[in-house]
Amino acid sequence: MNAKTSNSLRQFFELLFAFTQKEIKARYKNAVLGFLWMFLNPVIQMVVIGFVFSLIFRFGIKDYYFFLLAGLLPWNFFALSINKATPAIVYERNLIQKSFFPREVIPLSIVLSNFFHLLISLFLFLIFLGAIGKWQIFAPLNFLLFLISLFFLLIFTAGFSLITSSLNVFWRDITFFTQALVLIWFYATPILYPLSFIPKQFQAVFYLNPLSGIFTSLQRSAISNGSFPYQILLGQFLLIIFIFIFGVILFKNRAKYFSDWL
Amino acid sequence: MNNIAVNLTNISKKYILHHEKPTLVESFFKKKEEFWALKNISFAVKEGEKLGIIGPNSAGKSTLLKIIGGITTPTTGKVETTGRIASLIELTAGFHPDLTGEENVYINGLLLRMSRKEIDNKFKTIVDFAELHHFIDAPFYTYSGGMMFRLGFSIAIHSDPDILIIDEVFSAGDKSFQEKCQKRMREFFREKTILFVSHNLGVIKHICPNSIWLEKGKIKFSGKTKEVVKAYLQSQ
Numbered sequence: 083m084n085a086k087t088s089n090s091l092r093q094f095f096e097l098l099f100a101f102t103q104k105e106i107k108a109r110y111k112n113a114v115l116g117f118l119w120m121f122l123n124p125v126i127q128m129v130v131i132g133f134v135f136s137l138i139f140r141f142g143i144k145d146y147y148f149f150l151l152a153g154l155l156p157w158n159f160f161a162l163s164i165n166k167a168t169p170a171i172v173y174e175r176n177l178i179q180k181s182f183f184p185r186e187v188i189p190l191s192i193v194l195s196n197f198f199h200l201l202i203s204l205f206l207f208l209i210f211l212g213a214i215g216k217w218q219i220f221a222p223l224n225f226l227l228f229l230i231s232l233f234f235l236l237i238f239t240a241g242f243s244l245i246t247s248s249l250n251v252f253w254r255d256i257t258f259f260t261q262a263l264v265l266i267w268f269y270a271t272p273i274l275y276p277l278s279f280i281p282k283q284f285q286a287v288f289y290l291n292p293l294s295g296i297f298t299s300l301q302r303s304a305i306s307n308g309s310f311p312y313q314i315l316l317g318q319f320l321l322i323i324f325i326f327i328f329g330v331i332l333f334k335n336r337a338k339y340f341s342d343w344l
Numbered sequence: 345m346n347n348i349a350v351n352l353t354n355i356s357k358k359y360i361l362h363h364e365k366p367t368l369v370e371s372f373f374k375k376k377e378e379f380w381a382l383k384n385i386s387f388a389v390k391e392g393e394k395l396g397i398i399g400p401n402s403a404g405k406s407t408l409l410k411i412i413g414g415i416t417t418p419t420t421g422k423v424e425t426t427g428r429i430a431s432l433i434e435l436t437a438g439f440h441p442d443l444t445g446e447e448n449v450y451i452n453g454l455l456l457r458m459s460r461k462e463i464d465n466k467f468k469t470i471v472d473f474a475e476l477h478h479f480i481d482a483p484f485y486t487y488s489g490g491m492m493f494r495l496g497f498s499i500a501i502h503s504d505p506d507i508l509i510i511d512e513v514f515s516a517g518d519k520s521f522q523e524k525c526q527k528r529m530r531e532f533f534r535e536k537t538i539l540f541v542s543h544n545l546g547v548i549k550h551i552c553p554n555s556i557w558l559e560k561g562k563i564k565f566s567g568k569t570k571e572v573v574k575a576y577l578q579s580q
Contacts, residue, residue: 092459093454093457093459096454096459096460097454097455100450100451100454100460101451103447104440104443104447104451107442107443107447108440108442108443176437177437177438177455178415179415179437180415180431180437180438181415181431181437181438181455181456182413182414182415182429182431183454183455183457252366253366253367253368253371254365254366254367255367255368255369256368259368338416338417339416339417341410341415341416342359342360342416343362343366
């Protein structure tokens with residue numbers, strides 16, 4: 083029994099890895115410049131969006147450009163992943179009707195391939211920060227919180243995509259709800275502005291958003307020296323773990339009936 | 345050799361009929377229409393047995409195969425299977441057009457529950473059997489239908505399943521490849537468990553000693569293929 087479980091676990095990760103690889107490869111296979119686009123895309127994004135935004139809004143923040151990118155790049159990962167993973171089970175109906183395999187790999191491979199792209203763009207961002215002498219992010223505490231925040235962002239995105247993608251099979255309008263939700267969520271999360279700009283009486287509401295702590299610490303690790311909202315982070319990390327486990331259980335439970343609804 | 349490979353106890357399957365796309369908004373207002381595709385199906389298949397399944401359209405044959413293959417879950421009842429199952433229902437479902445033949449072999453092999461190492465070891469044999477040496481690193485959208493079928497069949501057969509589910513295949517591929525497939529199938533026939541769905545009663549008689557006749561989600565008659573087929577033909 084034990085050998086069997088480890089066997090199927092290994093198989094799950096092999097399949098997840100292969101699907102993630104497929105996602106990444108298929109995206110750039112037909113492009114003339116091929117894999118160069120993986121680096122070119124985030125550079126263009128950083129230059130254009132960052133430039134435009136930091137000219138128009140500033141909120142009186144020093145180094146607004148870096149402050150903005152530290153939140154915007156991870157947010158793009160979240161938004162892209164959710165918007166692509168939510169309808170993914172329905173798109174892969176052919177495969178699900180014809181073959182038996184752990185269905186989790188479909189949304190999770192989309193999340194992981196987008197995370198891979200996030201890592202590339204953050205790598206470029208770090209080089210950029212290092213090159214112009216903004217070294218705060220490389221301080222041990224800042225860097226640690228940067229990595230932990232990214233990790234929990236990944237966990238949250240994975241859990242949330244399991245929930246939305248499985249529900250979308252049964253209610254196809256879930257895709258539209260999540261698209262709208264992600265749009266609203268962007269403005270409800272401290273990305274364009276810092277958490278400290280929120281009026282005191284509304285701050286409690288912001289703590290209910292499981293992403294507010296993550297994005298605050300991403301911003302602070304990029305441009306400030308220390309001072310992280312530890313209590314909020316701890317509470318939200320627990321909430322994120324709970325959402326992830328809920329997503330895994332819900333998906334497992336619903337996956338049995340996917341092929342009946344596709 | 346007399347172990348049970350597939351055991352079904354009181355399998356029933358209910359579907360909810362959809363006339364349009366299901367939506368959250370709608371689910372509050374509409375009543376659900378139900379439809380039973382299978383009702384109280386029980387049978388066992390021994391290891392190495394070849395069982396034919398016949399019946400008119402929409403008798404529940406495909407639903408039955410999906411339940412055995414783990415693709416869908418029965419509403420009530422219990423399915424037990426031992427060993428690796430491969431279904432030759434749609435051989436090319438797991439292929440991605442933008443990837444090369446080689447990349448597709450790995451993805452499809454993993455979908456058929458092979459391990460990466462196993463595919464590494466069998467890769468050359470799979471490609472040799474499909475006769476695709478020159479094309480294996482070309483993108484899949486350049487493949488012809490016959491080439492896709494050959495590769496799909498080759499992967500399925502080399503995934504070394506214990507139970508094989510076959511639902512009306514073998515129409516693609518040229519004559520020599522079909523002969524090769526049938527030869528390989530005959531070798532396969534000796535030791536493996538096979539569940540065979542077909543409207544071609546001649547093939548069923550040739551391959552399966554025992555058969556089940558499904559009609560309207562119930563087993564109408566089961567036993568020796570000769571008798572089942574005879575009764576089935578008389579009823580038509």
